[in-house]
Amino acid sequence: MIPKTAQLFGDKVRAILLDWFETEGRSFPWRRSARRHQVIEKGKVIHDPYLILVSEVMLQQTQTSRVVEKLPEFLERFPTVEGLAKGSKADLLRAWQGMGYNNRVLRLKTAAEIVVRDYGGEFPDDLKSLRSLPGIGRYTASAILCFAFGQDVPVVDVNVSRVLSRIFFKCYSTEQRLREDDLYDLDEYLLPPGDGYCWHQGIMDFGAAICRARSPSCTHCPLNTVCLSARFPVNASLFDPGATRKSEPYFRDRPRRIWRGKIIELLRDATDGMRARDIIDKLEVGSQPFREKERFHLLTILSSLRNDGLIEVKGMIKEGELVEHDLLQLPE
Numbered sequence: 001m002i003p004k005t006a007q008l009f010g011d012k013v014r015a016i017l018l019d020w021f022e023t024e025g026r027s028f029p030w031r032r033s034a035r036r037h038q039v040i041e042k043g044k045v046i047h048d049p050y051l052i053l054v055s056e057v058m059l060q061q062t063q064t065s066r067v068v069e070k071l072p073e074f075l076e077r078f079p080t081v082e083g084l085a086k087g088s089k090a091d092l093l094r095a096w097q098g099m100g101y102n103n104r105v106l107r108l109k110t111a112a113e114i115v116v117r118d119y120g121g122e123f124p125d126d127l128k129s130l131r132s133l134p135g136i137g138r139y140t141a142s143a144i145l146c147f148a149f150g151q152d153v154p155v156v157d158v159n160v161s162r163v164l165s166r167i168f169f170k171c172y173s174t175e176q177r178l179r180e181d182d183l184y185d186l187d188e189y190l191l192p193p194g195d196g197y198c199w200h201q202g203i204m205d206f207g208a209a210i211c212r213a214r215s216p217s218c219t220h221c222p223l224n225t226v227c228l229s230a231r232f233p234v235n236a237s238l239f240d241p242g243a244t245r246k247s248e249p250y251f252r253d254r255p256r257r258i259w260r261g262k263i264i265e266l267l268r269d270a271t272d273g274m275r276a277r278d279i280i281d282k283l284e285v286g287s288q289p290f291r292e293k294e295r296f297h298l299l300t301i302l303s304s305l306r307n308d309g310l311i312e313v314k315g316m317i318k319e320g321e322l323v324e325h326d327l328l329q330l331p332e
């Protein structure tokens with residue numbers, strides 16, 4: 001259902017946001033061929049879908065500044081979908097250094113293999129086929145259709161979700177959002193025909209610069225005369241940091257993902273592999289020695305990495321939990 005507010009002042013919001021993007025939009029390596037504020041011929045390819053896929057997967061869980069730095073290096077090493085499909089897992093994990101959440105790059109490889117095998121290296125340009133690829137959900141598939149193929153489809157990331165919810169509904173805290181399906185409907189209604197690329201990139205930049213998650217800059221916002229939430233106490237004082245913190249297992253005051261990342265980091269440089277016990281010893285640097293129970297816990301983290309295909313036992317593969325004697329390496 002499209003809210004009355006969108007019907008009443010959707011045109012004004014569109015015009016303000018597109019104007020804002022025209023002057024304030026950011027430059028990124030994945031936007032080099034972007035044409036701002038120009039109507040794009042329907043169905044015209046505006047970016048390489050491979051570039052959009054890799055950049056979107058990187059941006060999912062890594063800071064934008066880090067992606068700006070790493071994307072060109074990664075593309076230099078794996079410039080095409082064919083190259084990515086052929087790359088060894090170990091090389092990919094090395095090229096992913098510093099990005100975190102390493103299983104993303106393995107899913108990228110599997111997706112690339114399918115694109116090469118089933119589509120002759122050409123990315124499909126429909127939502128269903130894209131969503132069937134590993135690691136590609138609703139957002140990433142929509143992003144490829146809009147940002148690569150120039151299709152007018154709704155694309156809802158965290159920024160679009162936040163900005164549209166606040167403008168068209170009364171939000172009483174910085175956390176409130178519309179439901180995802182409603183946001184896709186609203187975004188589809190609002191997006192300007194032929195200009196979906198600038199519309200979405202514009203809202204994303206606006207969400208990062210003005211309508212920020214915790215501290216929206218309502219006073220200086222060009223939309224503050226139409227935004228419903230500008231008149232309500234959307235401010236940092238209402239923000240409850242505990243409300244959004246995802247429950248994540250911790251070990252020695254660090255989230256489990258940090259330990260996983262550190263282990264992959266050690267194995268990246270160990271071309272002949274490393275014994276599990278040596279990995280655990282190296283992880284001890286700068287802290288109290290691990291107790292036996294803690295060493296066992298780290299073995300379970302190593303096992304989870306093996307189960308995710310991010311590390312392998314060199315030589316005989318054993319069932320069950322790893323032991324400290326096992327020789328580990330990045331996958332071939």
Ligand code: SF4
Pocket residue numbers: 163166167210211212216217218219221222223224227228229230234
């Ligand atoms: S007025 Fe405030 S809440 Fe509304 S869009 Fe602008 S920054 Fe966001």
